[in-house]
Amino acid sequence: MIAFTGAPLFFPVFGDYILGFIVGTLYYTLMESAFDKSLGKFLTGTKVIKTDGSKPSFVNYLGRNAARSIPFNALVFLFSESIWHDSLSNTRVVHEKRIVND
Numbered sequence: 001m002i003a004f005t006g007a008p009l010f011f012p013v014f015g016d017y018i019l020g021f022i023v024g025t026l027y028y029t030l031m032e033s034a035f036d037k038s039l040g041k042f043l044t045g046t047k048v049i050k051t052d053g054s055k056p057s058f059v060n061y062l063g064r065n066a067a068r069s070i071p072f073n074a075l076v077f078l079f080s081e082s083i084w085h086d087s088l089s090n091t092r093v094v095h096e097k098r099i100v101n102d
Contacts, residue, residue, distance in 0.1 A: 021069050028065040033058050041093070051090045064089035 031038045036047040036055065048064070050056050056064070067085035076083050086092050 021066075024068065025062070025065045028068070029058070029061045032056075032065070033061045045096050046093050047096050048091050049094055051092055056089070056091050060089045060091055064091050 028038055032041075032048050033056075035042075036049075041047055048056055048061070050060060064085050067088045070084055082092065
C-alpha cells in the first residue's frame with residue numbers, strides 16, 4: 001500500500017507531512033509577501049508587519065510560515081504574549097487601519 005505522496009506503508013504519514021509543510025509554507029509565504037495577508041487575514045481585516053512596523057521581507061514571511069509547523073506552535077499563546085512563528089521571524093499581526101474619505 002502506498003500513501004498519497006508515494007511513501008511506503010511503513011512510514012505513510014511522513015510523506016504527507018512533508019507535502020503539507022511545503023504546500024502550506026508556499027501558500028502563506030506567497031500570499032503574505034504579495035498582499036501582506038492570507039485569505040483569513042483579508043476576512044478579519046488584519047495584516048502582517050515587522051515588530052518595528054515596517055513591511056516584512058520575503059525571508060521574514062518564509063521563516064514565519066515555516067515555523068508554523070513547529071509542534072505545539074498553536075498553543076504557545078497560552079503561555080506567552082506572541083506565538084512562535086511571529087517571535088522567531090520578528091513579525092506580528094495587526095488590525096488594518098481603515099481610511100475613510102469624506
